[in-house]
Amino acid sequence: MKSHEWLRLDxxxxxxxxxxxxxxxxxxxxxxxxxxxxxxVKQGEPCCVVESVKAAFDIYAPVSGEVVAANxxxxxxxxLVNHEPYGKGWLFKIKAASPAEASNLMNNEDYEKFLLSxxxxxxx
Amino acid sequence: xxxxxxxxLVLDAAGHMALDExxxxxxxADALVLxxxxxxxxxxxxxxxxxxxxxxxxxxxxxWKDVSPVRRATGGGIVFHDGDITFSVVLxxxxxxxxxxIYQKIHRGIRAALKSSGVMTSLWSTQNRPVGLSASCxxxxxxxxxxxxxxxxxLGGALRKKALKGLYQGxxxxxxxxxxxxxxxxxxxxxxxxELGLTPKTELRREWLEDGRxxxxxxxxxxxxxxx
Numbered sequence: 001m002k003s004h005e006w007l008r009l010d011x012x013x014x015x016x017x018x019x020x021x022x023x024x025x026x027x028x029x030x031x032x033x034x035x036x037x038x039x040x041v042k043q044g045e046p047c048c049v050v051e052s053v054k055a056a057f058d059i060y061a062p063v064s065g066e067v068v069a070a071n072x073x074x075x076x077x078x079x080l081v082n083h084e085p086y087g088k089g090w091l092f093k094i095k096a097a098s099p100a101e102a103s104n105l106m107n108n109e110d111y112e113k114f115l116l117s118x119x120x121x122x123x124x
Numbered sequence: 125x126x127x128x129x130x131x132x133l134v135l136d137a138a139g140h141m142a143l144d145e146x147x148x149x150x151x152x153a154d155a156l157v158l159x160x161x162x163x164x165x166x167x168x169x170x171x172x173x174x175x176x177x178x179x180x181x182x183x184x185x186x187x188w189k190d191v192s193p194v195r196r197a198t199g200g201g202i203v204f205h206d207g208d209i210t211f212s213v214v215l216x217x218x219x220x221x222x223x224x225x226i227y228q229k230i231h232r233g234i235r236a237a238l239k240s241s242g243v244m245t246s247l248w249s250t251q252n253r254p255v256g257l258s259a260s261c262x263x264x265x266x267x268x269x270x271x272x273x274x275x276x277x278x279l280g281g282a283l284r285k286k287a288l289k290g291l292y293q294g295x296x297x298x299x300x301x302x303x304x305x306x307x308x309x310x311x312x313x314x315x316x317x318x319e320l321g322l323t324p325k326t327e328l329r330r331e332w333l334e335d336g337r338x339x340x341x342x343x344x345x346x347x348x349x350x351x352x
Contacts, residue, residue, distance in 0.1 A: 025220045031173035054200040055223035055283035056172045118219045
């Protein structure tokens with residue numbers, strides 16, 4: 001399933017957040033529930049919840065591994081996800097079991113095409 | 125496969141929340157599943173991110189000392205289920221979009237069907253949406269809620285998006301609408317079918333019921349309900 005998380009790897013540890021497009025669609029984020037530290041996750045597994053206007057959204061692990069950090073700042077100030085989705089609005093970090101798994105993910109160009117295809121498909 | 129109507133199942137709050145999650149997880153991705161709750165007694169549910177203490181205090185303030193509030197998988201505020209028409213919809217939600225767009229679609233359909241049966245409501249909108257959410261669902265209208273002719277909120281909902289599907293849980297207050305519960309439920313069903321272009325499934329698969337029973341344990345647990 002294609003989704004709207006980003007992964008920024010530094011060695012085998014990757015920060016995870018949601019895209020600029022996603023934060024705009026979700027609108028005002030009022031709550032973030034990151035995964036517990038030490039949790040083992042599989043690629044594509046829902047492991048975090050973001051809530052906006054009376055709507056809760058599952059956030060998926062982009063790669064398999066262990067959760068090694070949760071962003072306490074977004075828990076205190078969820079709107080960081082809206083204001084700085086690629087910066088201070090990151091959600092959690094995963095120590096990737098196999099960093100090569102990231103090759104399954106979309107790159108920027110693929111993601112832009114994905115957004116265009118979603119726009120063409122229309123909302124449902 | 126044995127089939128039974130989804131509507132008509134008498135459950136408490138944990139039972140209904142668990143069954144909704146089972147439907148969200150187990151129903152086909154392209155299906156529209158609609159059911160109306162039947163309550164075993166007064167109940168209270170609260171939004172995924174709300175503190176349990178706020179719901180406990182709200183129940184106590186109503187004299188509902190024996191009612192245990194249950195946390196929903198959906199967002200939103202505290203809802204007292206004491207005569208409301210409560211229903212849930214599992215719907216395809218395959219493209220990320222603003223929650224308000226989903227509320228608009230569902231509530232627009234219901235509004236049109238209510239209008240056809242002589243019940244006048246309108247979609248509430250404002251250019252200055254208050255920041256944050258009200259603790260209690262019916263304390264104030266949010267954009268795309270349905271309000272009656274007197275401006276009173278009559279329909280509110282809450283959402284959960286999971287993979288390519290969404291769960292909508294709605295609460296319709298029938299007081300003052302001048303229509304029977306049965307007629308209002310029919311209007312909800314017709315409105316959804318028309319607006320979403322799908323015929324709602326209302327039959328229960330046995331495995332959904334079994335999954336719901338399995339999930340009930342979590343919705344009764346302090347670990348779930350008192351997480352915040």
